Amino acid sequence: MTERIVIVGGGTGGTVLTNRLTDDLAAEIDAGDVEVTLVNDTPEQTYKPAFLYVAFGKKTLAEAHRPLTDLVDTRRVDLVVDRVSGIDTENKHLTLDADDRGLDYDYLVLATGANLVPDEVPGLKEGGHHFYGPDGAERLRDALADFTDGHLVLSVIGVPHMCPAAPVEFVLMADAWFRERGLRDDIDITYTYPIQRAHGIQSIADWATDLFEERDINLETFFNAEEIDPDAKVVETMEGTELDYDLLVGIPPHAGSDLVTDAGLGDDGWVAVDKHTLEAANAEDVYAIGDVADLPTSKAGSVAHYAAGTVADRLASHVRGLVPTATYDGKTICFIESGMDEATFVEFAYGDEPAVREPSKLLHWSKLAYNESYWLTARGLI
Amino acid sequence: MTESITPDVTIDSRGATCPGPLMDLIGKVKKADPGTVVELMTTDTSSSHDVPEWVAKAGHETLDVVEHEDEGYWSVFIETTK
Numbered sequence: 265m266t267e268r269i270v271i272v273g274g275g276t277g278g279t280v281l282t283n284r285l286t287d288d289l290a291a292e293i294d295a296g297d298v299e300v301t302l303v304n305d306t307p308e309q310t311y312k313p314a315f316l317y318v319a320f321g322k323k324t325l326a327e328a329h330r331p332l333t334d335l336v337d338t339r340r341v342d343l344v345v346d347r348v349s350g351i352d353t354e355n356k357h358l359t360l361d362a363d364d365r366g367l368d369y370d371y372l373v374l375a376t377g378a379n380l381v382p383d384e385v386p387g388l389k390e391g392g393h394h395f396y397g398p399d400g401a402e403r404l405r406d407a408l409a410d411f412t413d414g415h416l417v418l419s420v421i422g423v424p425h426m427c428p429a430a431p432v433e434f435v436l437m438a439d440a441w442f443r444e445r446g447l448r449d450d451i452d453i454t455y456t457y458p459i460q461r462a463h464g465i466q467s468i469a470d471w472a473t474d475l476f477e478e479r480d481i482n483l484e485t486f487f488n489a490e491e492i493d494p495d496a497k498v499v500e501t502m503e504g505t506e507l508d509y510d511l512l513v514g515i516p517p518h519a520g521s522d523l524v525t526d527a528g529l530g531d532d533g534w535v536a537v538d539k540h541t542l543e544a545a546n547a548e549d550v551y552a553i554g555d556v557a558d559l560p561t562s563k564a565g566s567v568a569h570y571a572a573g574t575v576a577d578r579l580a581s582h583v584r585g586l587v588p589t590a591t592y593d594g595k596t597i598c599f600i601e602s603g604m605d606e607a608t609f610v611e612f613a614y615g616d617e618p619a620v621r622e623p624s625k626l627l628h629w630s631k632l633a634y635n636e637s638y639w640l641t642a643r644g645l646i
Numbered sequence: 647m648t649e650s651i652t653p654d655v656t657i658d659s660r661g662a663t664c665p666g667p668l669m670d671l672i673g674k675v676k677k678a679d680p681g682t683v684v685e686l687m688t689t690d691t692s693s694s695h696d697v698p699e700w701v702a703k704a705g706h707e708t709l710d711v712v713e714h715e716d717e718g719y720w721s722v723f724i725e726t727t728k
Contacts, residue, residue: 423669458672459665460696466664486703488672502676503704560662615663 267298267583270358270367272348273375274304276642277554277568279335281373283644284576286340289583293340298583300340301367303358305347307332311638313565315401316430319408320441320604323635325398335642348376351527353547371549371579374535375572376523378426378555378563382516385421391494392419392514395434396426407511408438413450414510419499420457421489422517423464426555428562429610431455431515432463432472433601439479440603453480454507456487456499468600468610471620475602489514518563520556534558539614540591542575551575559594560614566597569641599631607631651709651723653685654678660689660719667693668700671724675706678726683709686722694720 269285271278282302292298314328332343344367350359351372358367380396382388393404416438420431435455442448455462455476461469462476462483476483488502492512499507499514520533529544530536535552536545539559544550552558553575554568561567570592577590594614601607607628612618621627640646657674659667667688674684686697698708701724709723 423665459668460699464665486700488676488704490676502672560666 266296267292267370268301268368269298269371269373269579269583270301270303270369271373271375272303272358273377273554273556274302274306274309274332274335275375275377275554275568276309276565277572278302278304278373278375279309279332279642280569280644281375281553281572281576282336282341283642284573285579286337287644288576288580290340292583299342301342301344301369302332302336303344303346303348303360303367304332305345307345309335309642310398311635311642312396313427313430313635313638315395315398316427316433316437316601317635318398318401319395319404319434320437321405321409325402328398330639330642335639348523351523351529353527353529353544353550356549369549371582372551373575373579374521374524374529374544374550374552374556375554375568376521376556378424378518378520379533380516381422381519382514384517385489385492385514387492387494388421388489388514388516391492391497392512392516394514394516395430396516404513408441411451411511412447415452415454415508416511416513417454417456417499417507417509418513418515419487419489419507420455420515422515423458424563425515425518426563428464428564429468429598429600431457432468434513435481436475436479436602437604439481440605444604452482454482454484454509456484456489456507458486458488460485465610465612465618467617467620471608518555520558524556530558539594541578541588542571542592551578561594561596561612562598564596564598565641566595570595599627599634601628601631603628651683651685653683653723655682656685656687658687659693660687662688662690664690664692664696666690668697671697671722672700675704675724675726680726680728682726684724684726686724687719688722689719694722697722697724 317323347361394400462472463469553571555563574592578588581588602623606623608623610618
């Protein structure tokens with residue numbers, strides 16, 4: 265009997281997993297004992313961390329995309345470009361938009377990522393910019409290029425959000441970028457965060473708070489934007505405060521997938537999973553990796569990457585009739601830019617408080633080098 | 647008396663570390679009508695005092711913080727005022 269493994273989502277987690285499986289199970293796939301199918305709603309993968317650099321004119325959108333056919337071994341995986349519109353975990357069947365037959369599976373891995381839901385905050389779409397999508401990043405690039413004086417506000421509105429360090433990076437990069445261009449004296453910068461400190465992770469919050477003070481970046485905490493008035497250029501908060509801005513960068517609220525909620529796999533579109541095995545809590549033979557998994561760590565590419573390795577090992581054990589023993593320990597790594605030419609790096613697992621290293625040019629260049637070599641990660645090579 | 651508090655909404659954030667529980671609460675409060683009583687269940691020690699701090703700043707009311715020592719979690723009861 266052929267074991268059918270279906271992966272939904274062709275982002276970092278989906279392609280790393282696909283490549284790990286087609287490598288590890290090559291013999292079984294070639295013998296017809298295992299089929300691997302990757303479903304994605306576009307024929308391309310997008311490398312989202314590039315958008316931060318697009319906003320400062322340091323990268324182009326073209327650099328952020330690659331065809332999936334370049335990233336996976338199409339001899340051993342069926343690549344289906346279609347949108348999954350329903351998940352039936354009882355009958356192990358997926359409904360597809362274009363193909364009426366849908367797809368049956370024995371093992372399902374959801375890697376559908378996170379979605380932006382700016383409409384949850386009235387006025388945000390009209391009044392705010394962001395760098396969490398291709399169009400937003402280009403619009404922000406143009407707005408930043410024209411911005412020569414006034415108040416730049418970065419407000420973290422949605423938590424959890426992708427790439428949790430990126431808002432801190434953005435203001436530190438903006439500070440350096442405006443200084444380089446001789447504009448910083450005419451520009452005030454404010455960073456706001458929903459809880460009582462500058463970041464969810466205490467050590468990053470402490471590090472960022474010191475840097476903000478050193479670089480004259482205002483910090484507002486317990487700041488939850490409730491509504492934006494795009495005409496008056498004011499952010500109104502749940503805490504009853506108001507903040508005027510000239511250029512607003514608002515990290516939009518994020519949501520998982522309606523598919524997940526409709527299938528009873530978790531609340532708010534995030535899949536409830538065992539944090540070590542990545543197995544769905546509410547269905548058999550279903551896993552989730554990457555941003556769509558409700559894990560007590562960052563929604564970051566490294567999390568998707570390492571979790572994909574664990575699920576690949578567990579699935580390989582299952583199809584070989586072995587007891588799966590691989591587990592995910594929450595490993596997360598993240599380069600954090602602290603200006604335009606220096607960066608730091610953190611690494612942690614579940615329950616760890618990461619040490620924030622002294623920023624250096626070497627780490628900045630390491631981050632840029634990783635960005636260039638990212639496609640090797642997607643191909644399962646590094 | 648804690649026993650007399652009947653929440654309209656219960657958020658089970660047990661197992662989540664900071665800022666998860668507070669963010670879960672903020673998300674629910676954002677969509678709640680005035681007068682909604684919310685119970686936040688959390689195993690995160692810092693949340694048991696960070697949450698009341700935010701509730702006060704946002705102008706809502708903390709009704710009680712109950713420690714369930716045997717089960718290892720806290721229930722923070724709040725009422726929305728706006």
